[in-house]
Amino acid sequence: MSNCKPLLTPLPSKFRTDLDFQLPFAQPDLFRKLAGSLQYLTATRPDIAFAVNKLSQHMHNPLVLHYQLLKRILRYLKGTLHHGLFLPKTELLLSAYSDSDWAGDQLDRKSTTGYCIFLGAALLSWSVKKQTTVARSSTEAEYRSMAAAAADLIWTRRLCEDFQIKLSPTELFCDNVSAMSIAYNPIFHARTKHIEIDHHFIRDSIQSHHITDRHVSTIDQPADIFTKSLSSARLITLRNKLLVLPTISLRDSEKDAASTSHNESRSGASQTSPALDRAS
Numbered sequence: 001m002s003n004c005k006p007l008l009t010p011l012p013s014k015f016r017t018d019l020d021f022q023l024p025f026a027q028p029d030l031f032r033k034l035a036g037s038l039q040y041l042t043a044t045r046p047d048i049a050f051a052v053n054k055l056s057q058h059m060h061n062p063l064v065l066h067y068q069l070l071k072r073i074l075r076y077l078k079g080t081l082h083h084g085l086f087l088p089k090t091e092l093l094l095s096a097y098s099d100s101d102w103a104g105d106q107l108d109r110k111s112t113t114g115y116c117i118f119l120g121a122a123l124l125s126w127s128v129k130k131q132t133t134v135a136r137s138s139t140e141a142e143y144r145s146m147a148a149a150a151a152d153l154i155w156t157r158r159l160c161e162d163f164q165i166k167l168s169p170t171e172l173f174c175d176n177v178s179a180m181s182i183a184y185n186p187i188f189h190a191r192t193k194h195i196e197i198d199h200h201f202i203r204d205s206i207q208s209h210h211i212t213d214r215h216v217s218t219i220d221q222p223a224d225i226f227t228k229s230l231s232s233a234r235l236i237t238l239r240n241k242l243l244v245l246p247t248i249s250l251r252d253s254e255k256d257a258a259s260t261s262h263n264e265s266r267s268g269a270s271q272t273s274p275a276l277d278r279a280s
Contacts, residue, residue: 006079007072008232010051021065031062034070041077044085046126047239048073050114050226053128086243090120094156094170097216098149099223100131102138110134111141114226115149116242117156123242125152128226140195142176145223146183146213147198150205157210169209173216180213 025031035056042049051073058066098115105112110133116126127148135141153170160167174180183202205211224230225238 100141101227142179
């Protein structure tokens with residue numbers, strides 16, 4: 001794969017349905033080894049978190065299709081080999097974004113939860129997880145994502161308190177107006193009884209001034225990268241929002257500076273050499 005052609009996205013928008021790709025993969029141990037290695041890489045590359053999570057769900061019985069998709073991730077990494085998570089100096093202010101892909105799994109129609117937490121402009125933590133139960137509406141799927149993000153926020157806020165960092169109520173951004181209205185509505189409707197635990201958890205967090213719900217446009221939702229396959233333009237936009245950028249090597253800059261000074265000294269020597277010749 002070292003000489004492979006790079007790709008712009010880790011996963012395609014549509015998976016191939018050829019019968020040849022639905023056969024069991026002959027080397028499942030190789031698949032598990034590669035997928036396990038990519039799981040470690042997601043610690044600094046959140047842009048491949050959804051793709052790796054998607055393929056890790058087939059560890060026990062990988063198909064030829066899954067191995068081809070795994071190689072596609074490697075081809076994507078080939079084109080972004082020098083990208084990494086940039087952590088700038090920033091203000092100590094927490095914010096979070098939650099999103100979900102309702103019934104996105106075509107096999108069992110379970111939704112995917114995705115959220116990310118920022119400390120100022122720096123990405124602090126993120127998560128991609130398939131929901132354990134089938135959501136009966138997009139509102140339920142989004143609400144479960146909000147609850148997962150809120151739980152991580154509460155833990156992060158307590159960690160900041162241990163470091164003597166005073167925080168105002170943390171803004172939790174969501175692009176589903178219905179889910180936000182349930183969080184603030186004191187009347188619990190019968191049609192949402194099946195998400196009662198998450199409902200009370202988020203309401204308690206809001207009433208305790210730990211979090212505040214805010215609406216964000218779907219276009220400006222960075223957690224979208226953790227819930228579905230995206231086009232190359234959309235992926236690059238959200239990847240930049242997460243500050244997954246090409247790394248800058250100080251050693252390379254030193255080499256460039258040394259090369260520049262060497263070229264300048266050579267050009268200076270070539271300019272003075274005729275005068276030295278005349279003097280001699």
